[in-house]
Amino acid sequence: DQQVKQNSPSLSVQEGRISILNCDYTNSMFDYFLWYKKYPAEGPTFLISISSIKDKNEDGRFTVFLNKSAKHLSLHIVPSQPGDSAVYFCAASAGTYKYIFGTGTRLKVLA
């Protein structure tokens, strides 16, 4: 049973526009959420995180929103750039060192 779900396997966005990647979770014990970006033949790279006590965290072009009542988080990238083309993984933890990852969303930013 998958506790973290990324229902969109892929997403295409024009350069300069907003990219919105979504993630749903089922475990109400999750208290920390992260987004990782992965390029081919490389390991995942930490992008941004959010604690469950917040509903928004911003870092430059990247903003993560958390809606605890809906058990939903999203990553907004504004403006999107071709270099943002990668697979994005949502992950969550429940007060432990173990992350539960989603299956990833492949983002393609079109020039």
Next chain:
Amino acid sequence: EAGVTQFPSHSVIEKGQTVTLRCDPISGHDNLYWYRRVMGKEIKFLLHFVKESKQDESGMPNNRFLAERTGGTYSTLKVQPAELEDSGVYFCASSLTGPYGYTFGSGTRLTVV
């Protein structure tokens, strides 16, 4: 600062053979993790070391997998004997303190034929 290094980057072995993957964490990082991604699915937790001690090995699939971290530095993950379903990309990660955004290596792509 050197990142997390994994060897080899690729390995192709026959079913029934033994393979050993190695991970060198970032120097000074006490926490070391192994994860696996199979066939484009989610990245799944295998285990977590704190120094040389296994803190959580709840994700290890079965007793064909053996992880060690002698001296609390590098770690090895041995698969013996390998089965077809063990194919995937094995990632190692490390962190200094806390679980907040640890650093991954580039992974070892294991193919069992």
